[in-house]
Structures are given as structure tokens and as C-alpha cells.
Amino acid sequence: MRLTKAGEYAVRCVLYLARKGQGEVVSRKEVAEHGEIPAQFLAKIAQQLARAGIIEIRQGAGGGFRLLKPAEEISLLDVIEAIIGEIFLNDCVIRPESCRASGGCAAHQVWLKARTQLRNTLREVNCAQLLDDQGCCFTGLAGSA
DSSP: OOOOHHHHHHHHHHHHHHHHOTTOOBOHHHHHHHHTOOHHHHHHHHHHHHHTTSEEEEOSTTOEEEESSOGGGOBHHHHHHHHHOSOOSSHHHHOGGGOTTTTTOHHHHHHHHHHHHHHHHHHHOBHHHHHHOTTOTTTTSTTOO
């Protein structure tokens, strides 16, 4: 499994907004430039983040994006799953009926365990923690301050 570009860009977007502060409206152009996110891609990502209740999109003059929650309350899992949907690793995990052997299958149990561990790891890390870590590749993006 590999994080999609959309997922990576979503993390960049949310971290940049978190750096600016909850409630601060940041222009789309600024987020795109500082997050090194193609503008067209950002629009799609922002819609998904807004549907998940992570950001608000404000239209018109002075519009842009703002975080709806404190960075401490936004986990990496929240951001990733807002973009890619629930992480499940294999069809048999999310739809056991798709595999007639899933109930007694040893591989099925491995997929379940791996899914649980991955989701728990992503859930344990919030955006504030990532911002505090100066070694994080997303915190050193152009213009971040």
C-alpha cells in the first residue's frame, strides 16, 4: 500500500492551515503555493476535506480555507481517510462475503491485524504533533512559518 498523491497533498494542506491557526482563513493560492500542491488538485482535495468536517471552504473575496477543529483534534487517519476512504488493505476485510474462505483464512486474520495496526498508528498522531516535529518533511515546505 502506498499513500496517494491526493493523500499527501491533503496532509500538506491541513498542516499548512494548522500552522496558520484554527479559524484563520487562508487563500487557496497561498495554500497551493506553500504546500506545493497543483491548484486544480487542491480544489478537489479541499472538497473532500470539507465533506469530512476538517476544513471549511469560503467563497468570494477574502475566501479560502480554514480549519474547523484544533490541530490537536485532527489525526493523520482523519486526513488520509477523508481522501482515500476507510483503509482496509484487502477486499475480504471490508466485505467478508467477497471471499468464501475469509472466516477461516489465515491470510484474512493477517489483513485484519495489519489494518488495525496501521489505522491505530495513524490515529495516534495528530497535526499538532507533526507541526512540533521540525524533522517532518511537511513542516519545512516553502514559506512555512
